[in-house]
Amino acid sequence: MGVFVFLPLVLPLTAWPIARLAEHRLHPRVATRLLSAVAAVLGLCSSLCLALLAIVGTAQLPGNPLPDAWADPEVRAAVPHDEVIGKAAVAALAAAAASCAALLLRHVRVRRRTARALRGLPGAQVAVLPDELPYAHTLPGRGRAGRVLVSTGMLAGLTSGERRVLFAHERAHLAGRHHRHLLLAGLAARANPFLRPLRTAVAYTVERWADEEAARAVGDRRITARAVAKAALVSRPTPAPVLAGLAAEPGPVPRRVAALLGPAPAVRAWPPLFTTVGMAVWTAAAGAVVSAMSSANSAVTMFLILRAATPL
Amino acid sequence: MRDGQRDGSGEPGGPARRRGQGELEAQVLSALRAAPEPVPAGWVRERLGGTLAYTTVITILTRLRAKGVVTRQRAGRSFAWTAASDEAGLAAHRMRRVLDAEADREAVLTSFVSSLPARDEELLRRLLREAGADGGLGEESEGRGR
Numbered sequence: 001m002g003v004f005v006f007l008p009l010v011l012p013l014t015a016w017p018i019a020r021l022a023e024h025r026l027h028p029r030v031a032t033r034l035l036s037a038v039a040a041v042l043g044l045c046s047s048l049c050l051a052l053l054a055i056v057g058t059a060q061l062p063g064n065p066l067p068d069a070w071a072d073p074e075v076r077a078a079v080p081h082d083e084v085i086g087k088a089a090v091a092a093l094a095a096a097a098a099s100c101a102a103l104l105l106r107h108v109r110v111r112r113r114t115a116r117a118l119r120g121l122p123g124a125q126v127a128v129l130p131d132e133l134p135y136a137h138t139l140p141g142r143g144r145a146g147r148v149l150v151s152t153g154m155l156a157g158l159t160s161g162e163r164r165v166l167f168a169h170e171r172a173h174l175a176g177r178h179h180r181h182l183l184l185a186g187l188a189a190r191a192n193p194f195l196r197p198l199r200t201a202v203a204y205t206v207e208r209w210a211d212e213e214a215a216r217a218v219g220d221r222r223i224t225a226r227a228v229a230k231a232a233l234v235s236r237p238t239p240a241p242v243l244a245g246l247a248a249e250p251g252p253v254p255r256r257v258a259a260l261l262g263p264a265p266a267v268r269a270w271p272p273l274f275t276t277v278g279m280a281v282w283t284a285a286a287g288a289v290v291s292a293m294s295s296a297n298s299a300v301t302m303f304l305i306l307r308a309a310t311p312l
Numbered sequence: 313m314r315d316g317q318r319d320g321s322g323e324p325g326g327p328a329r330r331r332g333q334g335e336l337e338a339q340v341l342s343a344l345r346a347a348p349e350p351v352p353a354g355w356v357r358e359r360l361g362g363t364l365a366y367t368t369v370i371t372i373l374t375r376l377r378a379k380g381v382v383t384r385q386r387a388g389r390s391f392a393w394t395a396a397s398d399e400a401g402l403a404a405h406r407m408r409r410v411l412d413a414e415a416d417r418e419a420v421l422t423s424f425v426s427s428l429p430a431r432d433e434e435l436l437r438r439l440l441r442e443a444g445a446d447g448g449l450g451e452e453s454e455g456r457g458r
Contacts, residue, residue: 117406120338129404
């Protein structure tokens with residue numbers, strides 16, 4: 001296995017170019033699916049290799065729960081090992097697992113609490129709640145149980161056309177099951193911190209995807225842009241002081257509005273290879289494939305060696 | 313009222329016990345909303361089928377009052393209760409608590425817009441102005457300033 005077991009830990013870096021470019025150069029639906037799939041593969045392979053390193057690295061530590069034969073000199077010779085790396089791998093694996101578990105728990109908790117809060121309301125898909133605090137959320141649910149929560153404070157700031165945009169946007173989240181992409185990318189980012197840019201990119205492309213669906217449903221890109229902008233202006237919190245010049249790049253909302261004021265993005269499954277974005281896509285795809293191959297290679301090698309070493 | 317029992321765990325064996333607090337609150341509120349005038353707690357209990365303990369009904373009414381969805385007034389030695397808001401008002405109150413409890417709720421609930429830093433606000437207004445899409449946006453910002 002040798003170097004192959006370390007490769008999946010750093011291969012997430014191959015997805016950075018596309019995480020950066022997908023936002024502008026790919027259709028948001030394609031970008032969301034591509035990025036979350038790549039993130040899932042890279043995150044899974046990285047975790048698998050971390051687990052392998054942890055097993056190899058700790059087999060010789062006293063008191064470990066693994067079979068004694070795994071620490072035999074012959075096995076040691078066949079499997080490159082390092083105690084420091086092994087210990088570090090155990091710690092990293094534990095941290096990643098705890099972080100992923102925390103995210104899953106929070107998902108379950110928020111969904112359960114929200115469902116409880118809405119109990120007793122008539123079962124329409126859209127729930128308008130009398131609250132002056134402006135908000136609009138999508139609550140995912142099993143099958144068709146998903147709901148859209150909009151406060152009257154939010155609706156008060158919008159015209160009827162803009163409200164249609166808001167509802168179309170939230171319904172697109174439900175119909176496209178966007179929360180799954182977000183959860184997948186979120187878990188991947190917690191499994192390997194190198195995947196964090198992908199999580200940020202998916203959070204953005206999911207909103208863009210819903211924006212485009214809303215623009216199509218309403219048939220007017222300009223009113224869609226205005227709805228997004230007005231909703232953001234209505235629901236902004238007390239503005240935090242921003243150090244001038246520190247933040248160079250505009251936040252997600254202005255970028256969404258700018259994208260909506262431009263032409264609709266073209267739907268193309270794969271961009272041509274010899275463009276910047278094409279290169280980026282193929283780099284990420286190649287990274288995911290190499291990551292899958294090397295972690296499979298390491299896993300199979302290790303399985304064979306350890307099976308030979310384990311007395312039955 | 314029957315619906316509430318079906319909404320619960322669905323077990324026919326445990327009627328009132330198995331209903332969650334949230335569900336009971338919603339049931340008490342809808343019973344109160346059906347009342348023609350301010351009614352005593354006993355009326356609500358009767359309306360719910362009489363299976364709940366009187367103190368339970370009082371507890372739930374008191375809790376609803378803390379949430380501002382029911383009001384009460386003195387009527388002789390006890391209180392008469394009135395619904396001040398509908399089921400949506402109760403849900404809104406509970407939802408606000410969920411949202412307040414989850415600082416990082418955007419990780420779970422997709423929201424229409426994320427928070428807007430001050431520098432983005434100006435950028436947003438300029439974008440819309442340049443596109444000529446700022447229908448009603450300019451006046452609103454002036455109104456806000458005053």
